[in-house]
Each structure stands twice: as C-alpha cells, then as structure tokens.
Amino acid sequence: MSDHGYILLVDDEPAFRELAGGWLRQQGFRVKTVGSTDEALEAKKSQGQPDLVLLDLSLPPYFDPQKTLQTMPEFGGCPVIIITGHAERELSLQAISQGAWDFIAKPIDPEMLAVVVKRALAKTRLEREVERLQETSPKLGSEKYIGISDSAQRVRSLIERIAPTDVRVLVTGPSGTGKEVISRALHDMSPRAKKPFVSVHCGAIPAELLESELFGHVKGAFTGADKDKVGLLKLADGGTLFLDEIGEMPVPMQVKMLRVLQEGSYFRVGARELESIDVRIISATNADLAQLIASGDFREDLYYRIKGVNIETQALHMRQEDIPVLLKHFIAALETHQSRKFYLSNEALQWFRQRPWQGNVRELKNTLESVAAIAVAGQISLTEIQVLNYDVTPQSRSPILTSEEKPVAFTHSLDEQVQELEIKLIRKALDTTGHNKTQSAKLLGLSRQGLIKKIERYGLGS
Ligand SMILES: Nc1ncnc2c1ncn2[C@@H]1O[C@H](COP(=O)(O)OP(=O)(O)OP(=O)(O)O)[C@@H](O)[C@H]1O
Numbered sequence: 223m224s225d226h227g228y229i230l231l232v233d234d235e236p237a238f239r240e241l242a243g244g245w246l247r248q249q250g251f252r253v254k255t256v257g258s259t260d261e262a263l264e265a266k267k268s269q270g271q272p273d274l275v276l277l278d279l280s281l282p283p284y285f286d287p288q289k290t291l292q293t294m295p296e297f298g299g300c301p302v303i304i305i306t307g308h309a310e311r312e313l314s315l316q317a318i319s320q321g322a323w324d325f326i327a328k329p330i331d332p333e334m335l336a337v338v339v340k341r342a343l344a345k346t347r348l349e350r351e352v353e354r355l356q357e358t359s360p361k362l363g364s365e366k367y368i369g370i371s372d373s374a375q376r377v378r379s380l381i382e383r384i385a386p387t388d389v390r391v392l393v394t395g396p397s398g399t400g401k402e403v404i405s406r407a408l409h410d411m412s413p414r415a416k417k418p419f420v421s422v423h424c425g426a427i428p429a430e431l432l433e434s435e436l437f438g439h440v441k442g443a444f445t446g447a448d449k450d451k452v453g454l455l456k457l458a459d460g461g462t463l464f465l466d467e468i469g470e471m472p473v474p475m476q477v478k479m480l481r482v483l484q485e486g487s488y489f490r491v492g493a494r495e496l497e498s499i500d501v502r503i504i505s506a507t508n509a510d511l512a513q514l515i516a517s518g519d520f521r522e523d524l525y526y527r528i529k530g531v532n533i534e535t536q537a538l539h540m541r542q543e544d545i546p547v548l549l550k551h552f553i554a555a556l557e558t559h560q561s562r563k564f565y566l567s568n569e570a571l572q573w574f575r576q577r578p579w580q581g582n583v584r585e586l587k588n589t590l591e592s593v594a595a596i597a598v599a600g601q602i603s604l605t606e607i608q609v610l611n612y613d614v615t616p617q618s619r620s621p622i623l624t625s626e627e628k629p630v631a632f633t634h635s636l637d638e639q640v641q642e643l644e645i646k647l648i649r650k651a652l653d654t655t656g657h658n659k660t661q662s663a664k665l666l667g668l669s670r671q672g673l674i675k676k677i678e679r680y681g682l683g684s
Pocket residue numbers: 366367368369395396397398399400401402403404466506507508583584587
C-alpha cells in the first residue's frame with residue numbers, strides 16, 4: 223500500500239476516471255475508482271476507510287446533486303472534494319456549507335488537483351494524529367493531581383505507573399486531600415477510560431440498602447421491590463468501581479464484597495443466577511484500617527483483597543509548598559468558569575500559605591472560592607479575607623515575605639524597589655525548595671529559564 227494516502231474517486235465518466243486516476247497514481251497515491259455512490263459505499267466496506275474522497279455530484283442512478291451530497295457523511299468523516307461539471311459555483315458553495323472540504327472544476331488541471339488533494343490529506347493526517355495523541359497521552363489524567371511537593375510528585379508517578387494495569391488500589395489519607403481526584407485519574411488513564419467510573423460512598427447508603435444498591439435485586443425480592451433493579455456493580459461493568467470510605471462499609475456487606483473480589487461473581491438480591499462482572503476496584507478511606515481491623519470493625523481478609531497498591535496522600539500543612547500551585551490552579555479554573563481575571567495579592571498568598579487547613583485542599587478551595595466571590599475587580603487581598611471574618615492577625619502576615627518587609631519609603635526609585643523585592647522573593651523561594659530551580663520557578667510563577675536569567679542578573683548563584 224502506498225503511504226501517500228488512499229483516495230476513492232467517484233465519477234460516472236470512465237474516461238475521466240482513467241485519466242484522473244492515472245495522474246494520482248503517478249503521484250504515488252493508492253486510488254480506487256468507481257462510477258456511483260452505491261459502488262463507493264461498497265468499496266468503503268470492502269477496502270476500508272479512504273483518506274480522501276473525490277466526488278462528482280451528478281451520479282447514477284438519480285443524477286441528483288442534492289441526493290449525492292446527502293451521502294457525504296457516510297464516508298466516515300474523511301475530507302470530500304467535490305468535482306463539479308460545468309462551473310456550478312452555487313452548488314459547490316452549497317456542498318462546502320454542508321461539510322465538503324473543497325471543490326475543483328472540470329476540466330481539471332492536474333497540478334491544481336495535486337495541490338488540492340495534498341492539502342486535504344494533510345488535514346486527515348493531522349486529525350488522526352490529534353486523535354492518537356488524545357488517546358495515548360499518558361499525562362492527561364495524573365496532571366489533574368496538582369502539587370510540586372515530593373509527596374505530590376510521588377503520587378503522580380505512582381498514578382502513571384499503575385493506571386494502565388488492573389491492579390487494585392487503596393488510596394488512604396486525610397479528608398479533602400484528593401483521594402477521589404487520584405482515583406479518577408487512575409481510571410482516566412487506564413484502558414477502561416471509556417467505560418463507566420462508578421463511585422459508591424459506602425458510609426452514605428443505609429446498611430439495609432447497600433446490598434441492593436451494589437448488587438441490584440429482582441422484582442419481589444423484598445417489600446417495595448416492585449421491579450428488577452440493576453446494581454452499581456453491573457453499571458460499572460468493564461470500568462472502575464470506586465468504593466469511597468470503605469472503612470464505613472457494614473461488616474455483613476464486607477463478607478459479600480469479599481466474595482465478589484475473590485470470584486468476580488455475585489447474586490442479585492432475591493436472584494438464583496450468578497452474575498459475573500469485570501471491574502477494577504479502587505477503594506479509599508481516611509480511617510485507620512489497621513485500627514478498625516483490631517476493633518473487629520473491618521475484616522482483615524477484605525483488607526488484603528482491596529489493598530493491592532497503597533497510595534497515600536499527605537495533609538496539606540505537611541506540604542505547604544503545594545499551596546501556591548493549588549491556588550494558581552483553582553484561580554485558573556475560576557477564571558475560565560467566570561470569564562474574568564483574578565489577582566491574588568502577595569499578602570493574601572502568604573495568608574493562604576500559613577493557615578493550618580484542617581480540611582486540607584477542599585477547605586483551601588472553598589475558602590478561595592468564597593473570597594473570590596466578593597473580590598471587587600478580581601482583586602483578592604487581605605481586605606476581602608477579613609470581610610469574611612477570617613483571622614488576619616499580624617502573625618498571620620509573617621511568612622515568606624513580610625518577616626523581612628520594611629515600611630515603604632520613597633528613598634529608592636520604583637525600579638530599585640521592585641528589584642529588591644524580586645531578589646528577596648527569589649532567595650526565599652530557593653531556600654524553601656532547597657535550591658531546586660524548577661520548583662522555585664513554579665513557586666514564583668516563572669519559567670525555569672526566566673528564573674535562571676534573573677539569578678544570573680542579580681548574582682544570586684551560590
Ligand atoms: N492535588 C489536588 N489537585 C487538584 N485538586 C485537588 C487536589 N487535592 C484535592 N483537590 C480538590 O479538593 C477537593 C476534595 O478532593 P477529594 O474529594 O478528591 O478529596 P478526598 O481525599 O477524596 O476527600 P474525602 O476523604 O473527604 O472524601 C476536590 O474539589 C478536589 O478537586
């Protein structure tokens with residue numbers, strides 16, 4: 223097969239087919255010529271999807287250009303170039319408005335034909351490349367878990383390594399630290415990505431309903447079961463089942479779940495036939511499962527079945543360096559969502575950096591969103607934070623910057639003061655990251671190259 227591309231030429235004039243087909247073959251294209259739309263669709267079935275279709279509009283059996291135009295979508299989305307008989311300009315324009323890529327008028331100039339065809343094939347190639355990249359890009363999912371700390375980087379690299387496998391994963395860590403974000407990323411980057419991701423909050427469903435929610439039931443299985451019901455497990459078939467707060471699953475249900483994990487099969491409530499499913503199980507908890515096992519509230523055998531690989535998240539106060547990048551990420555999301563810009567003052571950034579954030583990233587995000595909601599002209603400063611009654615004591619203003627901050631005096635030019643501030647911030651960022659330039663650049667919102675230039679300019683290299 224020629225790798226220049228496969229062209230399907232549809233025209234009812236044998237002489238034209240011969241001539242144009244010959245030119246195109248000389249140019250290195252693989253060409254199939256047919257005389258009607260029926261034959262064209264037949265050829266598509268037997269010879270596969272063309273990269274390009276050259277289509278005469280006046281074709282048997284109807285010789286009706288409108289009818290021919292209606293067949294365009296059946297060529298599977300590849301570019302269609304219309305061949306017009308006698309300078310039918312109107313018709314050609316109409317064809318383009320209906321999705322044709324281009325048109326070319328008879329008598330055809332071979333050089334013109336070659337140009338038009340090459341341009342259309344380049345489009346096909348590009349589109350296929352984009353599709354391929356979208357399907358295979360390994361980073362798309364894990365990049366949603368934001369952070370530059372060692373802990374966040376470890377989490378991302380684990381996601382990338384285990385997502386393509388079917389290994390079971392247990393995500394542990396404090397509430398609001400992104401356990402669900404991780405679980406979704408694992409699914410999005412897996413071969414199951416196009417199948418469902420079904421999330422079950424094991425503690426939120428009353429114990430007596432959980433079995434029927436998960437496994438489904440048959441009509442008449444219990445009072446109120448007035449029709450068959452498909453369970454969440456079946457809905458997740460082929461995809462991922464996310465068992466959130468697995469530590470809260472009632473013990474009798476744990477026994478039933480164990481069977482599913484061991485055998486891949488279960489009974490719907492009230493049913494006699496076994497159901498089989500193929501799901502990947504990801505579980506998450508902020509509870510200490512070892513302690514629950516010791517107190518008899520969690521089955522040890524189930525623990526070993528769900529554990530597979532353990533991904534552990536850290537409380538936000540243990541990785542403060544993640545706060546600026548998380549804020550940047552959430553602000554960008556707000557900007558996209560609200561189509562407006564936000565500006566975070568340095569002092570506000572410091573305030574965000576220092577809070578204990580017991581509710582972790584969830585609390586950070588909610589707080590930012592509340593403050594942004596009242597930010598006049600998008601300015602987020604300590605004033606807005608104070609208006610919402612958050613504590614803004616002078617200590618909470620300390621930090622990166624202000625511990626060394628002097629009162630503003632107009633003894634230096636603005637440029638000099640800006641430079642002084644830049645030097646302080648760069649030094650502080652380098653100290654905070656143990657002189658890691660990539661991380662420092664991220665903290666400062668600069669490119670690595672940009673940071674290196676500034677370090678050289680100010681003579682800050684050690
Ligand atoms: N590293 C992160 N990157 C981006 N967003 C994050 C990150 N961590 C948490 N979030 C955001 O914080 C919020 C809480 O995250 P998530 O629900 O995944 O936490 P969780 O650990 O599953 O919480 P819980 O234990 O309470 O269920 C979500 O809005 C999520 O998008």
